[in-house]
Amino acid sequence: MKYLLLLVGCLGWAVISTAQPNCNLYKTPGNDSCYQACVLATSGFGAQGSMFSQMRFQRAIQMCPTLDYAYMEKAVPYLKRGDWAEWRPLIDKAVALNPKAHLGYRAWCRYQFLHDYEGTLDDLGRLDTLFHGADIGYGVNGDYHLNVTRGLCYKALGQKEKAIQTIEAQLARKGYSPMMFDYLHLGVLKWEMGDPDAAIECFRRSIEINDYLAEAYYYMALAYKDKGEPIAFKRNMEQAKDYYTRNRHTSDPYTHHADRIFLADIERHLK
Amino acid sequence: MTQYAKPIVLFLALASLGQGCRSALDRKETAQAPLLRHVGDTAFDPKLDDPNFKVCNPERAQQYYAFDGLRYEGEKPKIEAHFRNRFKNKPKKGESGWLTIRFVVNCEGQTGWFRVKGVDKLYQPKKFDASIEQQLLALTKTLNGWMVGLNDAGQAFDYYQYLTFKLEDGRLLEILP
Numbered sequence A: 001m002k003y004l005l006l007l008v009g010c011l012g013w014a015v016i017s018t019a020q021p022n023c024n025l026y027k028t029p030g031n032d033s034c035y036q037a038c039v040l041a042t043s044g045f046g047a048q049g050s051m052f053s054q055m056r057f058q059r060a061i062q063m064c065p066t067l068d069y070a071y072m073e074k075a076v077p078y079l080k081r082g083d084w085a086e087w088r089p090l091i092d093k094a095v096a097l098n099p100k101a102h103l104g105y106r107a108w109c110r111y112q113f114l115h116d117y118e119g120t121l122d123d124l125g126r127l128d129t130l131f132h133g134a135d136i137g138y139g140v141n142g143d144y145h146l147n148v149t150r151g152l153c154y155k156a157l158g159q160k161e162k163a164i165q166t167i168e169a170q171l172a173r174k175g176y177s178p179m180m181f182d183y184l185h186l187g188v189l190k191w192e193m194g195d196p197d198a199a200i201e202c203f204r205r206s207i208e209i210n211d212y213l214a215e216a217y218y219y220m221a222l223a224y225k226d227k228g229e230p231i232a233f234k235r236n237m238e239q240a241k242d243y244y245t246r247n248r249h250t251s252d253p254y255t256h257h258a259d260r261i262f263l264a265d266i267e268r269h270l271k
Numbered sequence B: 001m002t003q004y005a006k007p008i009v010l011f012l013a014l015a016s017l018g019q020g021c022r023s024a025l026d027r028k029e030t031a032q033a034p035l036l037r038h039v040g041d042t043a044f045d046p047k048l049d050d051p052n053f054k055v056c057n058p059e060r061a062q063q064y065y066a067f068d069g070l071r072y073e074g075e076k077p078k079i080e081a082h083f084r085n086r087f088k089n090k091p092k093k094g095e096s097g098w099l100t101i102r103f104v105v106n107c108e109g110q111t112g113w114f115r116v117k118g119v120d121k122l123y124q125p126k127k128f129d130a131s132i133e134q135q136l137l138a139l140t141k142t143l144n145g146w147m148v149g150l151n152d153a154g155q156a157f158d159y160y161q162y163l164t165f166k167l168e169d170g171r172l173l174e175i176l177p
Helices: A002-017 A032-041 A053-061 A068-080 A084-097 A099-113 A117-131 A146-156 A160-171 A184-191 A196-207 A212-227 A232-243 A264-269 B001-023 B075-084 B130-141
Strands: B095-106 B110-119 B158-170 B173-177
Touching: A032 A053, A032 A068, A053 A068, A053 A146, A084 A099, A084 A160, A099 A117, A099 A146, A146 A160, A146 A184, A160 A184, A184 A196, A184 A212, A184 B158, A196 A212, A212 A232, A212 A264, A232 A264, A264 B075, B075 B130, B075 B158, B075 B173, B095 B130, B110 B130, B130 B158
Parallel strands: none
Antiparallel strands: B095 B110, B095 B158, B158 B173
16 A cells, blocks of 8 residues: 555645646657657756756757747756757747747746846737647746736836736636735735725735735835834734744745845844 | 555656756755856956965855855845946947956855856847946956855855946946846
């Protein structure tokens, strides 16, 4: 029995974590080179970004120039290491070959790594057209629905009303479950637009969903400050500091989230 | 069937773990190969680099994200203040895009091997105006709060770090990551 449970657990992990194509899709008459290229590209040998790994993807592309997965994977280390000039042509090729699979991903990467807000909005607009109003899906790191990302782009471009409408529309979408940071960002927008009561309600919702963020308490403190409630301000700001010093805040190994706060921000308010 | 069940289950379990580890976008670096064998690797250039800067163990250099992100004393606000207080915006039409400076933080927290690469708003390679590039490079070199990259066992590693400066007509808009 314990071996069966081990098998089920490991297979489940594999299903959740892999984003690789099913190479059997290429197993059609006359398409053996693409099947072999897919097997090579998904073989997983070599550390990401190593010459060995990159050569593997390049070989797969030579064997099958339409293997979009290989272009996308070859692009990844350039993205993570800040080489935008090398990243972009590779991901563009993947998008050209399979826009439904890779356009949302490119949009997210432009937002997360480059803060290319206009570019992200362009890509998301194209994605809307491709999906004909159906769900365009989530950013690749699983933190955001792409419509919330769209809202954050509007915010960054100074279009805060549109940002609020966009995020609220996504939250109201049938069958949608709010993600970890949705209400945090909506609350910050409400606070920035001068509606501290609505902001506090959003931060409370955020805490209900994910009580692991110093940011929720920090911004709630600022909203209480605007309402002229110093006791609630201090209580929440101190809670923010406690959480922050225990590493309970938004975090990502590659970049910083929107509305990210730092210890210096908290301490400035507690002086 | 019973005598084969255990080895089959163990084999499938190990194969599945391997499959899980190959998730392209979240696997950690395990840079076992020497420098020059990875995307973004840099080699000492006597024309550009300080000969006194030493990479402690070139064969095991990591990337900044192996240590859970940008690590600087005072965090990102300190970096932003460094540039905000010193960078002189020189408005110049067309000087827009992203200028990236990539460098090594060694096992003692010192920095070196700075390399500059720019792209325009269409992600095409771009050589930014010398006054902008030189300012940003000089200011990056004077950042002195980089934290040492430590693994869970407390071993110090060299790591590659980059800063990307988002520019619009010569004005510095944002610093990434």
